[in-house]
Amino acid sequence: MRCLLVEEEVHQFSNLVKALSGEDVSKCYQCGKCSAGCPIASEMEILPNRIIRLIQINSKDTVLSSSTIWLCASCETCFTRCPEEIDLVRVMDVLRRLSLEEGYRCPEEGILRFNRFFLASVKNYGRVHELGLMMKYNLASRQPFKDLGQGIALFRRGKIPLRPQRIKGMDQIKGIFAKSKPFLEREASGGGGR
Amino acid sequence: MRYGYFPGCALHSTAKEFDLSIRLSCPHLDLELVEVPDWSCCGASPGHMISEELALALSVRNLYQAERHDLTTVIAPCAACYSRLKSANKEVREDARLMSRINRVVGEEFTGKVEVRHLIEVLYKDVGLSRIESSVTKPLKGMKFACYYGCLLTRPPKVADFDDVENPIIMDRIVEALGAEPVSWSHKTECCGASFAISRPEIVVRLVDEILKAAQFAAADSIVVACPLCHVNLDMRQSQARNKYGRNYNIPILYISQVIGLAQGEAYKALGLDKHLVSPKDLLKKGLASF
Amino acid sequence: MARVGVFVCWCGSNIAGTVDIETVLEAARRIAEVVHVEDNKYTCSESGQQSIKKAIKEHDLDRVVVASCSPLMHEVTFRRCIESAGLNPYLLEMANLREHCSWVHRNRGEATDKAIKLIGMAVAKVRRLEPLIPIRMPVEKRALVLGGGIAGIQAALDISKAGYLVTLVERLPTIGGHMAQLDKTFPTLDCSACILTPKMGEVLHDENIELLTYSEVEEVRGWVGNFEVQIRKKARSVDMVKCTGCGECIEKCPLKLPSEWDLGLGLRKAIYRPFPQAVPGVPVIDREQCFVFTKGKEKCRACERACPADAIDFEQEDEVIKRRFGAIVVATGFSLFDEKAYGEYGGGQYKDVISALQFERMVNAAGPTGGHIIKPSNGREPRNVVFVQCVGSRDRAKGIPYCSKICCMYTAKQALLLKEHLPESQAYIFCIDIRAGGKNYEEFVNRVQSEYGAIYIRGRVSRIYERGDKLIVKGTDTLAGIPVEVEADLVVLATAIASQSDSPQLARILRIPYDEHGFFSEAHPKLRPVESVTRGIFLAGACQSPKDIPDSVATAGAAAVRVCELFASDELALEPAIALVDAERCSGCLNCLEVCPFEAIREERVDSRRVASVSESICQGCGTCAAVCRSEAITMKGFTSPQLYSQIAAPFEEILKELEVEMPSC
Structure with a gap:
């Protein structure tokens, strides 16, 4: 108890x-x-x-x-x-x-990893590069062939560009990542609305 | 009618056909779309899961890009982008201190003079059904569509406020104007598990199965979507849902803009209809003799 | 020189816990013209009152300050107390040391200081008070009861039995109210009709009771003892004297319309009785539907030809009735929350998702299905029936934060009736908490589970949708901690008890307050639960808050006693603290007439000059007229300008003296 x-x-x-x-x-x-x-x-x-x-x-x-x-x-x-x-x-x-x-172990490693890789892609290119993200994720999860069939099918339909697009305002994106803090303190709202 | 256009990352890759079909069908409706210059990712779910400030700043950067180029209304076709941009816009507009704090992070002076809207909202409210109807050259007679709105097009109602939260109807009205028959069904706003597409696909497969089952039950020929994440899950995970849950699905998933384009007489390939994993070819043969 | 006595109350620890009584007593003794000061643990108690009376005699007091709680609480108590000691009851002033001081402050020193100032203010005012004599008015010994549900019926019968006249006004063509729609009642399973219809008949045959059905109150003027009420008796299109109630007309009417009484589950004709046992049994023609009124005078008239008594009267007009009443009992009941607000439950679109009242009609032998429980979509018997509690209730987002109080019980009852009607069926009840406070209520709910096998699932339903001819109910079992789904044949929604949608309008007509949810407000939640704050207007049943039948009957009886108490004396003493116009000073602008919320002011001629005049029996002493009077011609008795100014100035006496400012007066 x-x-x-x-x-x-x-x-x-x-x-x-x-x-x-x-x-x-x-x-x-x-x-x-x-x-x-x-x-x-x-x-x-x-x-x-x-x-x-x-x-x-x-x-x-x-x-x-x-x-x-x-x-x-x-x-x-x-x-x-x-x-x-x-x-x-x-x-x-x-x-x-x-x-x-606070350093708790995340029991859903995959989800956390995906989120991190996703944001890394945004940080590097300003946009998400889906192929790179998927490959990176699969390698890190030690399941390189996961969803391979689907991936190839998408690729064959020209839906997965090989190269990432990088935006022009990368300095700004880097700045945003550098300056952002995880929390915003808030005053309790009555209705709890967004 | 001139609008800013925020395609979002997916429309440049897995949802290419959404982008293609929007660019093809909108001119028939006198919608001029100007891509927001040098737009960047909205941060999506990973953004707000890890840092609230980051999520707001990534969205506000894009809103600023629009504002700077005199684009007073931005259309976001992706429901997730729409939700992120619109809620960030609402938050900073309603809180001057937050606005200046986020502006410091972005390094620009966004003033809040931009409206964020979803494509179907603009189609329904600004363009109007009669105009959509009059752009139709090949009515989609006899086709039964299940219009799927997913989670973020109507939720939470304080942000997405253009349609009924539990029983949205806008897309149904649009496909009706195209001559098709919208079916009444149960899973219009159930979540597809979007953000777990890669990290927890088995969840997505379960949710996709539920949605497909409901569409099948309502005897829909096809599911019409207005979000690239919904599409990729429903289209790409269909075979897995079939294997895992043993139901025989073959339900093409179409973007609303593709459906509009079809009715306007645009070509199969030009609308990117060949890009779906579940091919709509047979379905369209049934509906449109000319295909 | 006045001789003021100050009585400081501890109110147990309510005041004494925060205010230092000793210091207060000492300070009070130093106030001019205060000749006696004492404290008491509970001044309102019998011994406390005795000591006030004793002090008045011993110290020859001519004015009294009681420093205790709000005058709302005990002003009447202490007025009576000093009156019995021979003082004019209006020579009392209360200093509110509880609500205005000890309950709202924490710092002992500051609270004590404030208490002293409050007493000083009260003394300043009491010194200038003048004796007032209550106004005596004759009482019209006839009561108006609004609403013919069980509460109104009970109140009317009780008042009548005490020997007074009653007019019972009901908006629908029949009395009976919601109780007449029910099948059986919890927890005894008495047949609702069996216990109600005899009372309905009693009303009809009671010589003291005038029954006006299909009628509504349009206007109420006057005040306690003398209300002037205008009632519109809508044209029934059937002569109530000639009609024998044979029902031939109903047989012959060709028009079939959805029945409101059966909540759309059954049909009625354009000439109809809501239900066969309706009282009075005289049918009514729905003029919005009847062909004679929608298509032309020469059309149809089948009912007229069928009537053997020649009672059909298409030309009948509304009748406006004016009556005087001494008291009014409001028993207008409740309405049910509209489940359309729940889009997640289908928003009223699914045929097999019904409201609990619809279920009640269905299970009722006199109802549209003759007592058979069926799926409205296909007429088949359901097997799995899901009951969803708290539809509307306890849902702030949907506008109703309160608990509707009766749904847990009626749902349990309906689950029991389901099993009795369909032994093969299974009830699943989604509830949040089971609220079964009441005699034999908890035992009843337990029986429904153990003997009738109803499965209770603790958790609110999030979604209901159709799959073929089944309904999928998505919920969660919060006790087991798992999500659950039930495939149901029929879903019954326990919709919340809401106020009548037009209760604010009626409240305005009656000049009684109502709460944010449209329920009429009682004068005191504990001690005056059946009185409105407006004297002479009483509340019975669910128009005040959600109530079950026993509570409705009990409050109706209580309201009836209050009416009889008023009628027991021939004259009524009215509050003398009212407005008085000085005709000399009145400029005749009549701004006061415009602002008076009680219509107590009328125009009068004095020496051919236009002046305002206050009707003593109507004025409630609110003071609005005095506030707008530019020539200061209106005095509020008991609250005159000199009295109030000296009260306000009291705490600043020393400062004013230092500044050599004269004490303000009029």
């Missing part, structure tokens, strides 16, 4: 999430509609409503090491239907960044 009320104040984690996302998870009364509509729910070990619950009871480690936060597809179904209008997508974004920032 885990005791909730240890030395830390029980609102510590929810306050942090509120400060970084502007979303007040204490409004959640656990109706479960987010999980009910989540397209990825069947792949999740911890359902979205439970992520919110865990934030409410200060279970930071469980949340930040969960695969759920990485499996969220940002499809916005939960936010659209949430009776309390909690922007769960924004909360998930903040949880992902917190998880990285």
